[in-house]
Amino acid sequence: MIIKPKYRGFICTTVHPMGCRKNIWDQIEYIKSKGKIDGPKRVLVIGSSTGYGLASRIAAAYGFSATTIGVFFEKPGTDCKTGSAGWYNNRFFEAQAKKDGLDAAHVNGDAFSRDVKTQTIDMIKDFMPDGKVDLIVYSLAAPKRKDFGADRIYNSVIKPVGSAFTAKTVDFHTGKVTDISIAPAQDDEIMETVAVMGGEDWKLWVNDLARAGTLAAGAETMAFSYIGPSVTHAIYKDGTIGRGKADLEVKSKEIGDELSGIGGRSFISINKAVVTQASSAIPVVPLYMSLLFKVMKEKGLHENCIEQMYRLFSEKLYNGSEVITDETGRLRMDDFEMREDVQSEVTRLWGAVDSDNIYRLSDLEGFRNDFFKLFGFARDDVDYEADVDVEVML
Ligand code: NAD
16 A cells, blocks of 8 residues: 555544654664663553653663553554554564563553453563563543443543633644634533543552552652643643643542552653644644744754653653652653743744744744654655555564
8 A cells, every 4th residue: 555644634544654663763763872771670651652651661661671561542454544653653662672672562452441451450460570560651642531330431622611712823734823712611521521631540540550469669650741831721731631630630649649658659740742643633732832843943952752751761750869850749841841941932933923924933844744753754764655564563
């Protein structure tokens, strides 16, 4: 099959396996080019096939030679349809890890289900040295959650809370800047978004792992959040997703209290805005990111998932001394993004940007490139005219 990108809005319905393979190799090479980290040797990543979860898994495997188990929800290719990017990412990561002498296994299924939790616990017992994990990274970004107990589905929405919100946004395919107005969420939409993006399921995972005796002494866990600048607050930090993230922080404290019994800890890492399948779906954020990337690239501060995860492990968590957090106990990987000089320049550009000057004032090109790269496109080292086997099984 010859595969070309087919997209609508923030969804690309085709994926190029060879591009995904190169994306994986790039991330592995990046970690190999950095120094080794004295980190934990048994790592479970929930949401490990794309974005921050994938990068944390690669950083753990190649940065501290960890045995990793990844959990994700992805589709393989068929004879007429490409698989999902995360499916190829995982295939190529695990194939390369095995070649490099690193143990890696996975569970593909709905992480919210009891069944996948049970399968993962069984795999930890069989596959992890001594049948235990030292670090659990919880990196799910899901549009919905099936509550198997109550037999209902919760849908997450991206809406402001309290009052309507109007702001600039960009169609990142055309460069057209317009105003978007979003009505505030209803109470049940807020509740459902918290059920999907909050910390309840994270806590269930840790409780199940503990009950099964699969947590090593001193086991730690971590989930990711975002704060961002005031232009995005109504749609993110103070919106429905922000409510989910506030719940994640509450649950992190509860999980930390429970883990303290075995000398363990729970962390929230506030990460930088990067292009992922989850973040490109949020209105307003692509325009903010395009401006941010321009400023951060000019200042030599720009990072993607893999640079963020390497720095998180090497400088904040496993630096050989104390874990470095802010005064509220969060790991701050948005430290460069939120620097005063970066944000004041982004604010200035935000005021001036429109459809006519967007390519001059922002890095929309870079944003779009990152978007297509998520699906294995936009690489100059892949022959996109070549026939590829989309059912690739390695
Ligand atoms: P992503 O879309 O790249 O990754 C989501 C992962 O979750 C994938 O591995 C996917 O397979 C998995 N997943 C989704 N639903 C699942 C299910 N039901 N069962 C099993 N696996 C499932 O997202 P991302 O942007 O890397 O987000 C990961 C975390 O990082 C989220 O908590 C997000 O809020 C946070 N974060 C993202 C950004 C950003 O800019 N992208 C910034 C800060 C924090």
